[in-house]
Structures are given as structure tokens and as C-alpha cells.
Amino acid sequence: MTMATMNDALAGAHGKGHKLGRDLAGLAVILGLAVVGYLLFPNNLALLTRMTAIALLVLSLDLVTGYCGVATLGHAALFGTGAYASGIAAVHFGITDPLLMLACGILGGAVAGLVCGVVILRAHGLPQLVLTIALIHLFHEFANKASSWTGGSDGLAGIAPDPLLGHFEFDLWGRTAYVLGIILLAVVFALLRLVVRSPFGMLCRGVKEDPIRIRAMGASPKLALMKMYVISGAVAGAGGALNAISTQVVGLDSLSFTLSAESLVMLVLGGTGSLFGALTGTIVFMFFEDIVSAANPFHWLTMVGALLIAVVLFAPKGLYGTLAGLAARRREARR
Amino acid sequence: MQTVFSIAVDALAYGMVLFVISIGLSVTMGLMRVVNLAHGAFAMIGGYIASYAARDLGLGYGFAVLLAVFGTIVIAVPIERLLYRRIYGAPELTQVLMTIGITFCIIGIANYAFGPTLKTVPLPLALQGSVDLGFRSIATHRIFAIACGLAVAAALWYLIEKTAFGVKLRAAVDNAAMAAALGVRTEIVYAVSFAVAVGLAALGGVVGAELLPVEPYYALRYMVTFLVVVSVGGAGSIPGALAACLVLGGIDTAGRYLVPEFGEFFFYLAVIAIVCVFPRGLAGRAGQ
Numbered sequence: 184m185t186m187a188t189m190n191d192a193l194a195g196a197h198g199k200g201h202k203l204g205r206d207l208a209g210l211a212v213i214l215g216l217a218v219v220g221y222l223l224f225p226n227n228l229a230l231l232t233r234m235t236a237i238a239l240l241v242l243s244l245d246l247v248t249g250y251c252g253v254a255t256l257g258h259a260a261l262f263g264t265g266a267y268a269s270g271i272a273a274v275h276f277g278i279t280d281p282l283l284m285l286a287c288g289i290l291g292g293a294v295a296g297l298v299c300g301v302v303i304l305r306a307h308g309l310p311q312l313v314l315t316i317a318l319i320h321l322f323h324e325f326a327n328k329a330s331s332w333t334g335g336s337d338g339l340a341g342i343a344p345d346p347l348l349g350h351f352e353f354d355l356w357g358r359t360a361y362v363l364g365i366i367l368l369a370v371v372f373a374l375l376r377l378v379v380r381s382p383f384g385m386l387c388r389g390v391k392e393d394p395i396r397i398r399a400m401g402a403s404p405k406l407a408l409m410k411m412y413v414i415s416g417a418v419a420g421a422g423g424a425l426n427a428i429s430t431q432v433v434g435l436d437s438l439s440f441t442l443s444a445e446s447l448v449m450l451v452l453g454g455t456g457s458l459f460g461a462l463t464g465t466i467v468f469m470f471f472e473d474i475v476s477a478a479n480p481f482h483w484l485t486m487v488g489a490l491l492i493a494v495v496l497f498a499p500k501g502l503y504g505t506l507a508g509l510a511a512r513r514r515e516a517r518r
Numbered sequence: 519m520q521t522v523f524s525i526a527v528d529a530l531a532y533g534m535v536l537f538v539i540s541i542g543l544s545v546t547m548g549l550m551r552v553v554n555l556a557h558g559a560f561a562m563i564g565g566y567i568a569s570y571a572a573r574d575l576g577l578g579y580g581f582a583v584l585l586a587v588f589g590t591i592v593i594a595v596p597i598e599r600l601l602y603r604r605i606y607g608a609p610e611l612t613q614v615l616m617t618i619g620i621t622f623c624i625i626g627i628a629n630y631a632f633g634p635t636l637k638t639v640p641l642p643l644a645l646q647g648s649v650d651l652g653f654r655s656i657a658t659h660r661i662f663a664i665a666c667g668l669a670v671a672a673a674l675w676y677l678i679e680k681t682a683f684g685v686k687l688r689a690a691v692d693n694a695a696m697a698a699a700l701g702v703r704t705e706i707v708y709a710v711s712f713a714v715a716v717g718l719a720a721l722g723g724v725v726g727a728e729l730l731p732v733e734p735y736y737a738l739r740y741m742v743t744f745l746v747v748v749s750v751g752g753a754g755s756i757p758g759a760l761a762a763c764l765v766l767g768g769i770d771t772a773g774r775y776l777v778p779e780f781g782e783f784f785f786y787l788a789v790i791a792i793v794c795v796f797p798r799g800l801a802g803r804a805g806q
Contacts (some may be wrong), residue, residue, distance in 0.1 A: 254610050302790060306797045309553065312610070313749040314793050316742050317786040324783040440742065444618065451615045485626025491619025495612055496604065 186386035188198065206376045209459060211367055216366040216466075217430035230473060232429045238465040239295040239371060239422030240442075241449050242458060243292075243415040248447070250379055251408050252370055252391035253303065254312050256443050257319030258419065260299055263438030265292035265420025270339045270433040271332055280352075281344045281363065285424045287369015292320055293413050294476035295322075300412030316440065323438045324509075338434040342427060351427070352438055371418055375458055378414065387411050454501025463503040520558035525775050527766075533658040533767025535729055539722030540744040541674065541759050544714025548754015549711055550690050551604065551763050553610055554618040557719055558741040559624040564590045566628060569637040579642040585769025590720035591713050598712050606708075621737050629734040637728040659728055666725050670718060672755055687711060691754050713791055750762025750792050752799025761800050765792075 220231045240262045245338050247253045268291025270286040278284060303314050326333045346352045349360045378384050389397045391402040397404050427433050436442060445468070453464020471490065476483040498505040531630040543557040568586035571577045601620065638709050644661050655793070678684040689697040690707050697703045720797030723732065730740055766785060773784035792800070 248611070254614070256614075257763070293649060302794070303792050308610070308791045309547070309749050310797055310799065312553070313612075313746050314790060316746065317789040317793070320742075320782060320786045324780065324786070328780065328783070332644075389653055441738075442593065447611075451611055455611065482630065484622045485628070488619040488622030488626060491615055491622065492601065495616040495619065496601075499608075506548060514581060 206373065209298065209439065211375060213369050213372060221361065228361045228423065232357055232361045232364045233426065234469045235368050235466060236426040236463055237446065237469065238368060240419050240446050241461045241465045242371065242375060242448050244446050245455060245458060245461040246415040247375065248450060250384065250391065251387045251411050253408065255315040255446060256440065257315035258311060258446055259291045259438055259442040260319045260322040261295045261416040261419035262423040264295035265289065265423030265456020266427045266437045267291065267326060267333055267432045268337065269424035270342050270427045273342045274339060275332065279343060279345045281347050283451045284344060284428055285421060288420045289417045292416040292423060296412045300409045303406055306422065307329050319438065319440050319443050324437060326435060326438050336435055338432050340432050342431045344428050354355035357429060361440065364425050364429065367421060371421060372458060379458065385430055386450065411491065420474020439493060452501055454504030457503060460501050460503035463499065467502060519539045520763055521775065525772050526727060527656050527660055528767040529771035531663040532729055533764040534664050534769050535722055535726030536767055537667050537763040538670050538725060538748055538760055540747045540763065541670065541756060542718040543744055544748045544751060544753055544755065545711055546715045547748055550606055551686065552605060553617065555741050556577050556620040556624065557743065558744055559621045559717045559737035560590055560594055561719040561723030562628065562722035562732060563593060564638060565727050566632055568639045568724040569732060571641050581743065583721065587720045588725050588800065589715045591717050595713055598709065621741065625737050627801050634734055639724055639734045653773045656716040661724050671756065673762055684748040746789050748797055750789060758800045
């Protein structure tokens, strides 16, 4: 039984109000952390905005990996497609309104999700993992080749978004981009909480636990997974678009295997099958990476590796999953 | 004609190097059901040891190869006992995370110990130059790599099909619990086959150092290639792995020769096509 189903079973015992309370608490935590981040690192908002964009990627990965059980090492394909979609819209079609760029990114990500879903869902287990790897490399090579559209290995530069809503300029400090990112993250988080709790979300979780039984019930596992892939693509595309808007450049690294692998690492670090876990993993990993690589650029990869091994050995359900499990056990003991 | 011939030779040599490295991964994956992303790291360790022995210590090539194989086994067996043993039977995600962690650590340590530069394994005189076949000449090293691949394939075939250990190994691959119940000491079978797999990886790392240059990010760069080959071939199958290596090696080499600007585009396109047509790998069995 996954952590998420357990959490929901616990939450179910307390009725609907408790779930809503958890949603509001989650939103409050996101906004609170955003304010704390803003106050603590006013000169490093670029890092925080990137963290927000990556958090969207990890959330979208959680939708397919944590809730549907599809292990993928190619999820950056959706993120990068979103980034390129909004970047190309801005550079080649003159769509420079940030919200429209965001919409382009979401659409591009959803289409990429559809394409990836069609290919990836044909296999299971190890071949599936390999398909995802092959896909991310294909996307990468394709973006590299189509350099008249994507700028190739130089990156797509010259993205100049208009002021947000006509008022808020994207300043040098990245304040506007940061606020946009946090609002986007909060909205997506709230929507995803609704999605994963809806009958559709429960169906996906059922597919993860036992696809044969789901088919026997008369539902189509593949259709459910495909829908989830498109939703996941939209979320990842939003993250990519946010990254394109805030950095004003789209590089090939947003379509890389490394980014895919890192996002999976962040997800498992935080704990799969829980939106809170995805957020926790992103924050912890990116801060860890930032601090360690600044402190000792030579050893940061070793440290990250050691962190991963330690998590597998001592917190196999991820940081959030393990903490939530401890809290649940303490609550049980007190009762 | 000239191009076709040189593509064929290079493809064969590349495919054989791929085979030597990834056959160990295929066997351990079929046997222990571990998605071992750190396999490439062991090949890299082999390359480093051979390079150190041959270049810095001035030992002979044959001795350097032996040292690389056994040195890598000595390094890998404690890792198996301490870390891998805990993830047998764990979900795929956990295994991916743990083995990526091990890979990162090994990369970091290699970067610290040997620096970020390329390391070469100097070839002995006998393997330099080329052999004249009368109508064409081939680099001797390519022939050596192809011969190594054939020798490994033959030796493994003999070990698995003809020896008592091979019987136990096949039994454990088919059904580990039942084999254990019948008195096969699966722990020992696991440990021995892991050691053999790592040794072969190291051998492939040294022999293939000309084609896959040894540097700290070797482990990450080729990890995907090895995993792809094993999956396309079907985990646990020697003929499958051989076929996958030759087909994919051929496609990759031909792509690099004929349309170099596309990089690995055709390689991954072929992977997707093969996996879609044979979802269990070229030689995969139903029910795995």
C-alpha cells in the first residue's frame, strides 16, 4: 500500500473537512515558504524561481510515477517541450504576453504528454524505462537538429516577455517572475489536489495497484493512464514555460536526460505518491545541490550520491513519506 | 564498397565491446532482477585501473587487463554485500535511486582521484597498426576486440550450458525460491555471477577503451547505452544480448558514418521501434 493511499485512508476517517483542511494547510505552507524564501534570499530569487519551475516538473512526474506507477527517466521531454513552445511562440510568432506564453507552454506540454504516453504505455517494466530514455534522447536530438526554430545548442535567446497584466515589468531582480511562479505553483497544487482525489485520480491509483482488476471492473487502464499523461504534460509544460519566461532563454539542457534523472531523484527523495512529497524532495534536493556545489564543486556529485544511498537505506519511503509515517504512528500511539 | 566494409568492421568491433560489457548486466538483471545503473561505473573502474597499471606503473598490457578485472571485482564485491543485497526484490524505483547514487559516488571519487581528463590505455606493439587481409586492411585492435567478444560469448555459453554451475544459475534465473528449496545455494550463485559480471564489465572497459574513452562521466554517458542493449536483447539471454549488440552497434555506427549530424537519433529511433515490436526484448520469454 502506498503512502498516499494510506494518508487518504487516514484522512477519510476524519471526513471531508479534514481533507479540505489539509489542502488549505498545504497552500498556506507553500505561500509561507515563498515569503520566507523571499525574505531570506532577496538576491537569489532566480534560484527560487527555478526551484518553483522544477517543482512543477516533479509534481507532474509524481502524477505518472507516484499515482500511476509508470517509472520514467524521460519526463523532462514534457518540461522542455513546454519551455520551447512558449519560447518559440515569443520569438517566432511575437506572442510576448506572459500569460499567453504560459498557455502555449501548457498546450505544448500536453501535446508532448500525449505523444510520450502513446509510445511509453506500449511496454511495461524495464522496456518501458528504456523507452522513456530513448524518447528523451530523441526529443533532445530533434531540438538540436531543428536549430532554425530552437537555436540548437546555442539555446533559444531573445525571449522578451511583456509586463505581466500590462503593469508588472520583469525586473532584473526577478521579483515579478518569482511572484508569478509562486501563484502558478499554488494554483496548480490546488487543482492537482482535486484531480488526485477525484474518482479519476482513484482510478489511476487502482491501475497502479492492480490493472487486471481495473479492467475486470470495466474501466480501461490505458485510457486512464493516457489522460493522466496529458494532465502531467500540461503541468510540466507550465513549469517549462515559467522557466522560459523567468530566464528569457531556453537551452537544450531543459530536454536532457540529466534533468529527467534529477527530477526522478527529487521525487523519490521526497516520497512518491504524494504531492507534498514531490515538493519536499524538490526543495531539499535543490538546496542541497546549491549549498554543496558552492561549498565544494569537486565533491558535490559524491555527496549527492551518498545522500541517495542514505535515503534508500534509512528512509525508503522518501523524506516526507517517512516523516508522515512517523507522525501517523505517534498519533496512533496517543489514541 | 570501402565505406561499407569499414562500417561493417567498426560496427562489429563496437557491437562486441558493447556485448562484453553488457552481458554481465544482462545476466545479473535476469538473475537478481536488479536494475543496475552502476554497471557502467564498474567498466570505468576497470579502464582506470588498466590505465594506471599500464601507463603509470609500466606493466604489460596482458597484466594490466588481469589487474583491471580482479581489481574491479575486489572493489565491487564489498559493494554488493553492503548495498546491493538490501535492494534485491525492492521496487524498481528504489533500485534506480540506489544504483544512480552509487554511480554518482564512483564518478565523484574517480574525478577526485584521477582528474577530469581522458585516460588512455596504451596498446602493446602487437595490437597497434593494421592487418592486411589481401584486399583490405583492418586495425589490429578492432580484430582483438571482435575476438574478445567471440571468446566471451563462447566461454559464457560453455559455462551456462555445460557446467554444474550453469545448471544452478539457470535454475535460479527461472525460479530462485524453488532453486533454493532444492538445495541450490542461491546466495553463492548470486555472488559468483555478480563477480563474473563485474569482471566482464572491467574487461570490456579496458578492451573498449579505444572506442569508449575512459573519463569520469563514462559511467553516466554509457550507462544508458548498456541498459538499452540489455533491455532490447531481453534480460538474462545471451543470444538476445548478442543480437541486440550487433544490431544496435551496426545502426549506431552506420548512423555516425553516413549522417553524423544526427548524432544518436537513429540509435534511439531503432530502440523505440524494436521495443514496440518486441515488448519483452528480442529473446524475451513470456511471463517475465
